[in-house]
Amino acid sequence: MTEPGAARAAEAGRAFDTVLFDIDGTLTDSNGVVMRSLRQVIAEVGRSGLAAAVPDDLSFAIGSTSEETIRRVGFKDRAGVLKLWEQRFREMSDQITIYPGVPEAVLILRAAGVRLGLVTSKNRDELDHDVRRLDLFQWFECAVCASDTKRPKPYPDPLLKAMGDLGVDPRSVLYVGDSPYDQESAAAAGVPFGLAGWGSVWNGRLPADYVFKTPMDVVALVLGASRKAKEVG
Numbered sequence: 001m002t003e004p005g006a007a008r009a010a011e012a013g014r015a016f017d018t019v020l021f022d023i024d025g026t027l028t029d030s031n032g033v034v035m036r037s038l039r040q041v042i043a044e045v046g047r048s049g050l051a052a053a054v055p056d057d058l059s060f061a062i063g064s065t066s067e068e069t070i071r072r073v074g075f076k077d078r079a080g081v082l083k084l085w086e087q088r089f090r091e092m093s094d095q096i097t098i099y100p101g102v103p104e105a106v107l108i109l110r111a112a113g114v115r116l117g118l119v120t121s122k123n124r125d126e127l128d129h130d131v132r133r134l135d136l137f138q139w140f141e142c143a144v145c146a147s148d149t150k151r152p153k154p155y156p157d158p159l160l161k162a163m164g165d166l167g168v169d170p171r172s173v174l175y176v177g178d179s180p181y182d183q184e185s186a187a188a189a190g191v192p193f194g195l196a197g198w199g200s201v202w203n204g205r206l207p208a209d210y211v212f213k214t215p216m217d218v219v220a221l222v223l224g225a226s227r228k229a230k231e232v233g
Contacts, residue, residue: 015224018115018168020159020191021140022177023122024063025199028134030096031062031178037088042073045081050074062201063153063179065121065146090129098134099198105215106139112223117162118143121153121181142166154184159191176218180206194218 024030038061042054051074061069066082075081109116118140120127127145131137142165149157163173175186175193178200186193195208198215212218 014112014114014222016114016174016192016222017172018117018163018166018174019109019218019222020117020119020162020173020175022063022175022179022182022196023118023120023127023131023136025178025201026176026182026196027098027102027118027136028096028130029099029199030130031199031201033089033092033095034061037085037092038069038073040088041081041085044084045075049076049081051076059201063121063177063181065152066123066126067146068152086126089126093130093133096130096134098136099215101198101215103139105219108219109222110139114222115166115168116140117166119153119158119162119175119185120144121146123147153181154188156185156189159185159189163189163191174210174218174222176212178202183208194221 021027024034035058038058054073058073060072066085067078070078070081070085106116116139118131118136120143122130122145124145124147127143131143137143142162144158144162144165146152146158149161151157159175163170170190173191175182175191176196177183177186177193178196180202183193183195183206192209194210194212195203195206197203197211197213200206203211210221
């Protein structure tokens with residue numbers, strides 16, 4: 001028996017009925033600010049505030065929760081450092097922009113009746129500040145952040161919550177993200193994963209069901225035959 005979400009997608013000639021998006025490195029060009037603000041905090045705290053030497057490779061901070069990053073860097077005063085990092089990140093947040101092509105792609109998907117949601121490793125305060133500043137909420141029906149579930153990405157919980165909130169079947173859902181945390185979460189939730197190649201630093205190094213060079217590639221896949229028929233008509 002075909003589930004309602006999958007049936008709607010099939011009837012509409014679409015590959016997917018619902019698309020869930022990560023935010024940093026997927027919708028917004030923010031990974032650079034994540035890394036610059038983290039390195040500034042490390043410099044401000046200094047060696048005395050660290051339990052061990054700082055790892056040479058800090059790429060694990062991309063896609064991770066702030067709390068997990070702070071733990072892995074080895075800060076002693078995690079609560080204090082978290083507040084400092086959030087402050088430094090916000091001071092640099094005017095450098096964050098929406099990737100070219102994202103608004104157009106999202107609006108086309110919405111107009112076609114595709115359900116849209118956000119699933120991010122940001123906590124609720126970070127989400128409210130960053131997403132409201134860029135006015136992203138207007139495009140999406142739901143937004144699930146790290147503090148909304150007991151286990152954040154890479155566990156499946158955030159994606160499962162988003163699908164539950166929307167009332168959709170996993171077989172009709174595509175998750176688009178840029179990091180290993182996104183890929184692992186999608187795999188655990190039984191959802192196909194699309195790599196946002198326009199923002200990911202893991203291009204060619206991360207297994208994905210689909211690799212998108214531009215946001216419009218997501219539109220081409222999701223709408224598929226229905227879009228071609230509309231263009232021909």
